[in-house]
Amino acid sequence: MxxxxxxxxxxxxxxxxxxxxxxxxxxxxxxxxxxxxxxxxxxxxxxxxxNPTARSLRLGRAGALGLIFSETLAYAFADPYAIGFFQGLATAAEDAGVGLLILPLPHGDRRSETVRDAVVDSFCVMSLPDGHPALAEVFARKLPVVVVDEPYVPGHPFLGIDEPAAAAAAARHVL
Missing domain, CATH: 1.10.260.40 (lambda repressor-like DNA-binding domains)
Incomplete structure (x- = not known):
């Protein structure tokens, strides 16, 4: 047929x-x-x-944000910090009218095709180790990216704790 x-x-x-x-x-x-x-x-x-794929190609956008993180899905839905972060990100995505594509890369998983093949308009990278090949693939896609927690990449939006300032504040408090 x-x-x-x-x-x-x-x-x-x-x-x-x-x-x-x-x-x-x-x-x-x-x-x-x-x-x-x-x-x-x-x-x-x-x-x-x-066909949604054809529509996405015609519009030039996928309507999705890719979330890359360095743990398993099971961990992500059990860890209180991860749960809170995912809830906040999901709320912001919904408010913007986009979906959320979760792309776990657990410790030791060095695949970069997960990123290369993701049909997304932007990425949020959460806690990838320095030098992870997926990070290079993210930047090669030339899409908007924000990095959360690590690694710090100069010239790219970053959200994390200023550990030296936090340590200094803790030391001042104790002293």
């Missing part, structure tokens, strides 16, 4: 491909009757709707 596309439906109805696309993405641009006919033919032909 041949793959059903927007053009297949358009040809069957004698309308343009754009008209069929509007039935799925901008239904307010069509009359109720035309949209109903398009949806009936789509259903009859087994067309579920536009």
């Amino acid at each position: 041949a793959r059903v596309t927007l053009q297949t439906i358009a040809d069957r109805l004698g309308v343009s491909r754009a008209t069929v696309s509007y039935a799925f993405s901008r239904p307010d641009q069509l009359s109720d009757g035309l949209r109903r006919r398009i949806m009936e033919v789509a259903d009859e032909l087994g067309y579920a709707g536009p």
Whole structure:
């Protein structure tokens, strides 16, 4: 069976491909009757709707933030700090209308294709060790990046504790 596309439906109805696309993405641009006919033919032909991957390519964005961290998923959902951080990041992602793609790279996992193949618009890198190959892959993608905790990479946004200042404050307090 041949793959059903927007053009297949358009040809069957004698309308343009754009008209069929509007039935799925901008239904307010069509009359109720035309949209109903398009949806009936789509259903009859087994067309579920536009391909999200193709849409992402056309728009030039994935609608997702990639979170890279150096632990297992099980750890991430058990550690109180990680849970709080993930909740905050997830809230910000939701508020921005984007998804969150979690990319764990547990200790010893040196794969970089996880990063290279991620369909995301930006990265949040959390606690990767210095020199991890995935970090080089992140920067090679030329997407917005913020690094949390480690490693500190000059010239890139960083969120972490100023340990020397914290130690000095603790020493002043004790003294």
